[in-house]
Amino acid sequence: MKTTNTGSATYEGLGKSGKGLVSTGSGALSAQPYGFQTRFEDEPGTNPEELIAAAHASCFTMALSFKLAEEGFENGTVTTSAEVTLEKDGDGFTVTKSALATKGKVAGLAQDRFEELAADAKANCPISKLLDAEITLKTAFEG
Template sequence: MKINRSGSAVWSGGLKDGKGTISTQSGALDAHPYGFATRFEDVPGSNPEELIAAAHASCFTMALSMILGEAGFTAEKMETNGVVTLEKREDGFAITASKLTLKASIPGIDDDRFQELAAKAKANCPVSKLLNADIGLDAELLG
């Protein structure tokens, strides 16, 4: 099975004075603004790094839900935050890390098993496999 999903970007102008929009196939983003200031300064709008962070967090959380189910567990709630790091280097900018922070309430699981299954999800979610960065994970079992 092969599934294709798409997103697009439109850009006009130079790097610092230009403006762009980001759209997704689903319509979740429809001509959402982005630009130099939304990426490198604190101006409202989107940027590629936050989209990657959201994609990684959502993919990981779904993968963990599947892995938990296979192990006989069902989460009451899982909240995952993703943080993608963009750094300036001598050869230009690079995304150097993606860090996931998970807080989960899962009845009947002990922390050792939880950590094992969370690590398995981190290693095997499709977005983790895509990223060629240091992927960190902090997982906290609540309750």
């Protein structure tokens, strides 16, 4: 199975004074504001690291849910938060870490098995893999 999903962003103005809008192809996010002020100050809106954190938390949680289902469990709850760290790196910035914190409630499952399945889900969720994946880029420019 193969799926392709889309997202888009526009940034009007340049640098710190610019303002952007980000959307998802599904419409779940539509023209949500982002920019320097939403990333480094307290202006309402989102930022790339927050979106990565949400993507990583949701992907990992779904992967763990499927691992639990493969073990024969039918009911339960898994809740995960992700904290993505952005640090100054020379003249720019680098995402240095994504820290996942998960809680599970599955009747009849031993804690050590939950931890094993969580470690497997962390290693194999597509967003975890993406953080080390090959990235390709196509560009177009009008001057």
